[in-house]
Amino acid sequence: MDEKMIDLVVTSSPHVRDKVKVSSIMLDVIIALIPATIAGLVFFGTKHTLGVILISLLSAEIAELLGAWMFRKPVSVKDLSAVITGLLLALVLPPSSPYWMVIVGAFSAVILGKWVFGGIGSNPFNPALVGRAVLMISWPVYMTRWSKPFSPVFGPNAVTTATPLNIIKLHGFSRLLAQYGTRANLYKALFIGNVGGCIGETSALLLLIGGLYLIIRGVIDWKIPAAYIGTVFVLSPLFGRDPLFSILAGGLFLGAFFMATDYSSSPITSKGRLWYGVALGFMTVIIRQFGAYPEGVMFSILIVQLFVPFFDKLLPHVYGHRKEVKS
Amino acid sequence: MKLFTFKPGGVHPPENKFTKDKPFVKMSPPSIAVIPLSQHIGAPNTPTVKVGDYVKIGQVIGTSSGFVSAPVHATVSGEVIAIEARPHPLGKNVQAVVIKNDFKDEWIEEPKKRSLEELSKEEILKLIREYGIVGMGGATFPTAVKLSPPKGKVIETLIANGAECEPYLTTDYRTMLEFTDDVIDGFLVEMKATSAKYGFIAVEDNKKDAAEKLDKRVKERGIKNVEVVLVKTKYPQGGEKQLIKAVTGKEVPAGGLPLDVGVVVQNVGTLKAIADAVLNGKPLIERGTTISGTAIKEPGNYIIRIGTQVTEVIEKAGGLTKKLRKLIFGGPMMGLAQSTVEVPVIKGTSGILFFGEEALEMAPSEESPCIRCSRCVDFCPIGLMPLLIDHAWRRKDLKEAEALNATDCIECGTCSYVCPAKRHLTENIRYAKQAIIKQRKIEAAKQAAFEKLKALREKQAKEAAAKKAEESKGGKENG
Numbered sequence: 104m105d106e107k108m109i110d111l112v113v114t115s116s117p118h119v120r121d122k123v124k125v126s127s128i129m130l131d132v133i134i135a136l137i138p139a140t141i142a143g144l145v146f147f148g149t150k151h152t153l154g155v156i157l158i159s160l161l162s163a164e165i166a167e168l169l170g171a172w173m174f175r176k177p178v179s180v181k182d183l184s185a186v187i188t189g190l191l192l193a194l195v196l197p198p199s200s201p202y203w204m205v206i207v208g209a210f211s212a213v214i215l216g217k218w219v220f221g222g223i224g225s226n227p228f229n230p231a232l233v234g235r236a237v238l239m240i241s242w243p244v245y246m247t248r249w250s251k252p253f254s255p256v257f258g259p260n261a262v263t264t265a266t267p268l269n270i271i272k273l274h275g276f277s278r279l280l281a282q283y284g285t286r287a288n289l290y291k292a293l294f295i296g297n298v299g300g301c302i303g304e305t306s307a308l309l310l311l312i313g314g315l316y317l318i319i320r321g322v323i324d325w326k327i328p329a330a331y332i333g334t335v336f337v338l339s340p341l342f343g344r345d346p347l348f349s350i351l352a353g354g355l356f357l358g359a360f361f362m363a364t365d366y367s368s369s370p371i372t373s374k375g376r377l378w379y380g381v382a383l384g385f386m387t388v389i390i391r392q393f394g395a396y397p398e399g400v401m402f403s404i405l406i407v408q409l410f411v412p413f414f415d416k417l418l419p420h421v422y423g424h425r426k427e428v429k430s
Numbered sequence: 431m432k433l434f435t436f437k438p439g440g441v442h443p444p445e446n447k448f449t450k451d452k453p454f455v456k457m458s459p460p461s462i463a464v465i466p467l468s469q470h471i472g473a474p475n476t477p478t479v480k481v482g483d484y485v486k487i488g489q490v491i492g493t494s495s496g497f498v499s500a501p502v503h504a505t506v507s508g509e510v511i512a513i514e515a516r517p518h519p520l521g522k523n524v525q526a527v528v529i530k531n532d533f534k535d536e537w538i539e540e541p542k543k544r545s546l547e548e549l550s551k552e553e554i555l556k557l558i559r560e561y562g563i564v565g566m567g568g569a570t571f572p573t574a575v576k577l578s579p580p581k582g583k584v585i586e587t588l589i590a591n592g593a594e595c596e597p598y599l600t601t602d603y604r605t606m607l608e609f610t611d612d613v614i615d616g617f618l619v620e621m622k623a624t625s626a627k628y629g630f631i632a633v634e635d636n637k638k639d640a641a642e643k644l645d646k647r648v649k650e651r652g653i654k655n656v657e658v659v660l661v662k663t664k665y666p667q668g669g670e671k672q673l674i675k676a677v678t679g680k681e682v683p684a685g686g687l688p689l690d691v692g693v694v695v696q697n698v699g700t701l702k703a704i705a706d707a708v709l710n711g712k713p714l715i716e717r718g719t720t721i722s723g724t725a726i727k728e729p730g731n732y733i734i735r736i737g738t739q740v741t742e743v744i745e746k747a748g749g750l751t752k753k754l755r756k757l758i759f760g761g762p763m764m765g766l767a768q769s770t771v772e773v774p775v776i777k778g779t780s781g782i783l784f785f786g787e788e789a790l791e792m793a794p795s796e797e798s799p800c801i802r803c804s805r806c807v808d809f810c811p812i813g814l815m816p817l818l819i820d821h822a823w824r825r826k827d828l829k830e831a832e833a834l835n836a837t838d839c840i841e842c843g844t845c846s847y848v849c850p851a852k853r854h855l856t857e858n859i860r861y862a863k864q865a866i867i868k869q870r871k872i873e874a875a876k877q878a879a880f881e882k883l884k885a886l887r888e889k890q891a892k893e894a895a896a897k898k899a900e901e902s903k904g905g906k907e908n909g
Contacts, residue, residue: 109754112790113769115857117843118762118783119443119597119792123850125801182798224801224851324808371804371815373438419438419813421835422671423684 125223129183131322135313136190136361142309143302146252147198152302156193158202162209163189169210170218184223188212191231191361194303195354195401196238198250199257204242211237228408229365232401239401249299264299267352272397276345286345293351304354314360327369327380328359334384342392355387358400368408375414382407382414431645433635435662436672439811441844442664443763445636449600449722452730454608457746459531463506463737464774465491466518466526470564471571472498477527483510486538488713491527500562500572500777505715505735508532517772519759519779526774529737541711546619554623554708561707562714562777567591567602567668567697568760570778573704576696577623579689585624586692589677590617590701592633592640593661593668596761599781601718602698604731606633606640609702610647616701617656619708624694629656630677631698636663665763666842670695672811684838699780714777721747723784725754734779740771743782756789757782763843798851806845806855812838816845816855823862828869831862839863 144152167185171178192212196205212234217226239246249269251262267289270279283289292298296306304310317323332350339349350356363369363383370379383403390399467475473496479485485504493501508531518524549557559574579585590613594602606613613631621629631648633641638660645658661667661676671682673695680691688695699718706712715736722729727748734743740757744750758765759779775782785792806816814835822830836859845855 107753108750109771111757111767111769111771112755113767114756114793114795115854115860116762116764116766116841117793117847117856118756118758118765118767118785118789119847120794120852121441121443121848121850123805123848124852125798125850128801128803128850179798184801222799224799366804367802369802371802371807371817373808418815419807419810421684421813421838422675422811423681423686423838424835425683 125182125184128322129187131317131320132187132361133183133190135316135322136187136194136303138309138313139194139303139306139357140190142296142306143194143198146296146305147250147256147302148253151256152198154202155196155198155200155205155302156190158205159193159196159209160186160189162206163192163213166210166213166218170214170222173214174218174222176218176222179223182223185213188217188230188234191229192234194357195231195235195301195362197246197248198302199248199261200238200245204238204245207241208234208238210234224367226365226367227411228368228405229362232362232405235401236405251299252297252305266299266397267293267348268391268397269299271344272391276348286348290347290351293348298352301354301357304357307351307356310356310360314356317360317364323360323364324373324376326373326376327364327383328356330377330380331359331363331383331387332356334381335387338384338388342388344388344392349388349391353391353398354400358387358404359383362400363404363407368411370411370414370417372415372417372419374417374419375411378417379407379411379414382410431641431658431660433660433662434632434676435664436667436676436811438813439809439844440664440666440672441809441847443597443847445663446597446722447600447603447636448598449720449729449731450603452600452604454604454718454731454733457732457734457738457743459506459533459535459735460738460742461531462511462739462742463504463508463529463531463735464516464526464739464772465502465505465529465737466516466524466774466776467492467502468518468524469502469570469736469776469778470498470500471569472496472500472575474525475499475502477513477525479504479510479513479527481510481513484508485510485529486536487715488541489538498572498575500564500574501560502527502736503562503713503715504529504538505737506531507534507536516774517768517770519766519768519773519776521766543711544709546615546622546709549622549708551623551625554619557708558623558704561712563700563703563707564714564777565697566699566703566717566778566780568764568778568780570776573696573700576694577620579624583689584692585626585689585694586628587678587694588617588620588624588626588629589673589693589695590629590631590698591668591670591673591695592631592637592644592698593673594637595634595663595665595668596763596765596781597665598722598783599720599761600722600731601720601780603637603640605699605702605718606637606644610643612702612705613698614644614647614651614653614656615709616703616705617696618653619704620694620696620701621656626694627655631656631658632661632673632677633658634663634667635660665844666811666840669811669840669842671840684835717775717777717779719775719779720781721784722781723758724788725750725752725784725786727751734775736775736777738775740768740773740775740782743775744771744784750784752786754784755787756785758785762792763847764841794852797853800851800853803850805848805850809844809848811842811844812840814839814859816859817853819862820853820855820858823858823865828862828866831859832866836862837866
């Protein structure tokens with residue numbers, strides 16, 4: 104036998120691995136966000152909005168490099184996770200956000216939201232939401248200036264509007280209904296996304312398409328969005344709110360499909376994810392009803408994510424054990 | 431046919447069963463047979479021959495007085511040229527009897543046929559033991575032991591394992607197709623030996639033709655208490671615990687045996703070997719093995735003499751097509767990578783896979799940080815949290831790993847397979863498991879030593895007290 108033909112490596116089994124990589128998962132998330140991103144550009148124009156998106160993406164990437172350098176970790180730009188943070192942040196900002204604010208938000212998201220906790224996989228909160236929370240607290244005026252779809256974001260012809268949730272917080276549901284004529288018209292506007300709001304949150308339809316794509320691809324567990332949206336649907340009528348309106352309005356779909364499902368800040372067990380979704384729905388309804396802000400998705404996610412270690416204790420059944428064992 | 435499956439977890443890796451349609455071919459006997467004295471789990475055998483002896487096929491060359499053991503037989507006729515430690519597919523070097531084949535193929539005795547009716551339970555078990563039958567799915571547990579339950583345990587159900595869920599491997603499939611009646615015969619022998627009431631032959635539904643053939647023969651032969659069932663094509667469907675769950679709905683208790691739920695699972699290849707041994711009088715001297723992978727010229731299903739070294743297997747399978755970088759005994763999910771081509775085929779060798787450079791990409795060694803995607807949790811067929819056990823092991827926190835039930839891991843490899851960060855989860859859980867078991871042994875030894883010391887102290891104290899009492903008594907007397 105020719106010795107040169109043999110050069111054996113010995114490794115531990117398994118000797119095959121699935122094709123799925125961290126970067127391929129992240130790429131799927133980016134693909135799933137494209138429809139909603141395009142919707143944002145259509146509704147709010149490319150002139151300023153595109154700048155917000157690109158600056159957010161670029162700042163997040165630079166922040167990623169900075170974070171890796173600061174915390175002496177290997178550069179992980181290839182895993183695309185910073186692209187998702189940058190894109191998600193842009194989608195939860197008002198179309199008229201000043202560029203400097205976007206930069207602050209992106210750096211807060213990546214450095215404060217992720218790197219200070221140890222980088223990818225270690226963040227207890229969704230990084231994009233940390234960035235948004237920083238901006239919300241620091242510059243509430245810019246963060247609540249909503250542009251009307253299909254009108255210039257800036258300039259003499261700029262038209263600002265209130266979000267549907269804003270209107271019902273201030274004036275009640277009847278005022279909102281009066282604006283649209285019929286419930287069907289209102290639902291349609293919300294479903295398509297032709298309302299005031301953050302760049303990527305308005306079109307429930309396109310977010311749903313993206314979300315279903317992620318579920319089919321096995322990237323996210325359906326239980327989180329289903330439990331979250333379902334709970335909001337069931338609990339809203341208890342406070343006299345229209346259930347369908349409550350799930351279509353605001354940032355619920357974006358939050359439920361793309362924010363609450365962030366791997367490192369969501370539970371790792373199946374049961375945990377179900378109850379985590381329920382808790383998110385409960386918190387969102389409470390904040391919308393009793394909080395100072397009209398929308399509660401961001402703060403509910405940030406609050407409930409603090410309890411992920413608790414949800415992680417809802418353990419799967421271990422084969423051959425009579426009862427679930429405590430860890 | 432009914433379709434069963436286990437839940438939750440499991441994956442479906444690309445099957446790559448390229449040798450599916452290749453009938454068994456007898457590989458010509460090796461010029462040198464290297465027969466390890468230990469090819470089973472349990473007490474090692476001692477040689478019953480010495481260097482220079484002439485041995486014939488079927489002659490016992492190693493045996494043990496231990497209960498959990500199986501003898502080994504000469505698989506070629508010829509001269510014993512060495513008895514020494516040689517590379518073994520399970521790792522360490524192991525004592526082996528090396529026989530130079532004289533190609534006369536002389537048998538120690540003409541294999542004699544027996545009919546099942548004339549054999550008693552005890553006789554069957556004795557034959558299975560004498561003929562050296564062990565679990566041929568890879569576990570190599572002595573079959574006679576498996577079929578002899580301790581007092582108080584009853585075997586109710588027998589399951590023939592024809593799942594063959596490992597990618598690449600087609601040995602069991604070909605066995606079921608080509609030796610359908612032998613498999614059924616072996617199963618009936620087992621049923622008689624254990625007085626089991628029910629029998630299931632479980633076949634993955636990607637091998638429907640084999641299942642149908644078995645089903646047809648079972649019905650034609652009028653066998654009433656044996657049912658052929660389909661199980662979903664999903665890895666690790668052929669895992670003993672998973673198969674029992676799928677077919678009977680029962681779970682083997684943690685740390686227990688299938689016997690605890692009245693079940694015994696037997697690989698279909700083992701059943702064929704049982705039929706060969708008990709009914710046809712042939713000891714386990716050869717077995718069906720799938721030769722596959724990208725680096726071998728003539729992949730296929732071969733019947734190979736035990737003790738044939740991979741060097742000869744390569745020659746007889748047309749040679750290598752490219753530089754051999756990985757040699758796997760078993761399937762790609764649970765098989766063992768070999769460090770040398772000197773290793774021989776043993777009783778548990780269900781497949782030999784040959785790969786070139788691409789093997790290094792099939793299982794990249796570089797890890798990236800865990801992203802907590804929880805795929806390992808979602809796909810674990812046992813319900814463990816591999817990422818947390820892995821974290822615990824990296825911190826060397828054995829207590830935590832134990833609390834996370836690391837010892838329940840069946841090492842199926844699913845967690846590592848699905849991990850997008852390519853982390854070495856299975857490997858680390860295996861280390862954790864071994865360390866915990868070692869730790870338990872140390873603790874038990876410590877406890878035993880402590881008890882011994884305590885007993886000694888107590889005895890000493892008692893003696894001292896007795897002495898004192900005697901002394902004081904004596905003192906009084908003196909005073």
